[in-house]
Each structure stands twice: as structure tokens, then as C-alpha cells.
Amino acid sequence: MKGYNKILWIDGFSAAIAGTLTLILHQFLVTIYGLPKSIILLIAIVNLIYAIYALFLAQNKTRSLLAVTTLVMGNSLWAICCMLIVKTHFTDMTNIGLLVIIAESIYVTGLAFFEWKWRHKLTKHLT
Template identity: 40%
Template sequence: MLLLAFGPWLQHWYGLPAALLQLIAMVSLGYAAYSLSLARLSRRPAWALVLLVVANALWALLCMRWALLYGPAASLLGVLHLLVEALFVGTLALLEWRWRAHQRAV
């Protein structure tokens, strides 16, 4: 929500397009809604967990791609945001994959 609210202001600090910051904010909200819906289930379908892992892995790759693509024009803060998000979401994908059997049975 903060990224949506402060996106135009952060655009100048990050040196990234406003549309990209809005996309990151919207995807983060979508991820939060989807993962919360899974967390509330007593039994999680395997396909839903695989979808979460695949989405996180793809998002991590996109963030790394954007860091490379916008790196020359973006500020260090903007590139770091993209790289930290890629690392964080990629780690989530790895952990969710490793613990998928446990998450499914909880």
C-alpha cells in the first residue's frame, strides 16, 4: 500500500518508471491476498502451492531482469530494491518448494 501511495515520490528517488512501481505494488498486494487465502485453509491443494512457487520464482526472475534493464538509468536505491525483492521472493519460492508437503498437510 505504501508503494502505491508514495510511488510518484519514490519514482524520483528510485529512478524507475512509475508504471513499474505500480506494478510491483499491485503484484505484492495480489501475492498477499493469495498467500493469506492459502494460509487460512486447513488443507492446501498441491496445485495451489505449486502455483505460488512458480509465481514467486517468475517474479524473482522479472525483478532481476528489471534490475539489469533499468540499472543504467535507475538510482542505486532503485536497483537495490529490485535485487532485494528478487532475493526475498526467490528465497520464498525455494522455502515454499522445500516445505510444500508440510504446508499441504497443515
């Protein structure tokens, strides 16, 4: 597997792990992050839906440019959503919550950057 193809697996598995752990630990994270339960559950659900899509693309032998661009746009939109969560809930969030949500925004921005950079390589037929 070429190095650039690993980005989709990394993206998918990291979203699946984050979503699953957030869902399992949501009551605990409400306190740790200082966010409402509805926001914690939203974060879990978005990560799990995103994981399904990213892993679907990762295992496909062919991918369209539109499919990869959709993935990039999803990461970019989620980065913005994370920062909106911080902006909206800043006064209630704990330092740990701020750190984790800002880190997630930076992480998905990095994924979007590399997926966009390698979009044409990611859409070539894989053997």
C-alpha cells in the same frame, strides 16, 4: 502453528505491506528508485495480488499441492521479473532502486525455496 506454516503468513503479509506502501508512495519512489511510474505501479499491483493469494492459502486448513506450487512459481517468476526490471532500467536506476529491487528478487527467491522445500508439509491437513 508449526514453524513451516508461518512462511505463508510471512509471504502474504510482506507482500501486502510492500504493495500497499509502494502504492501509497509511488510518486516518491519514482524519484528514489529512478524507475518509471508504470513500473512502480506494476510492482505495487503484483505485490497486492500476490498478497491476496498467499494470505488465502495461509488461512486455509487444506491446501493442494498445485496451490502451493503455484505460489512457489509466482515467487520464482517475480524474482526473474525483478532482475529483468534491473536489466532493462539499469542505466536510469539509482543505487537505492537497484538495491531494493535486487533485494526483493533475493527475498522472494528465498520464500520460493522454503515453500518448495516444505510443499508437502504445507499441503497436509491442518488442525
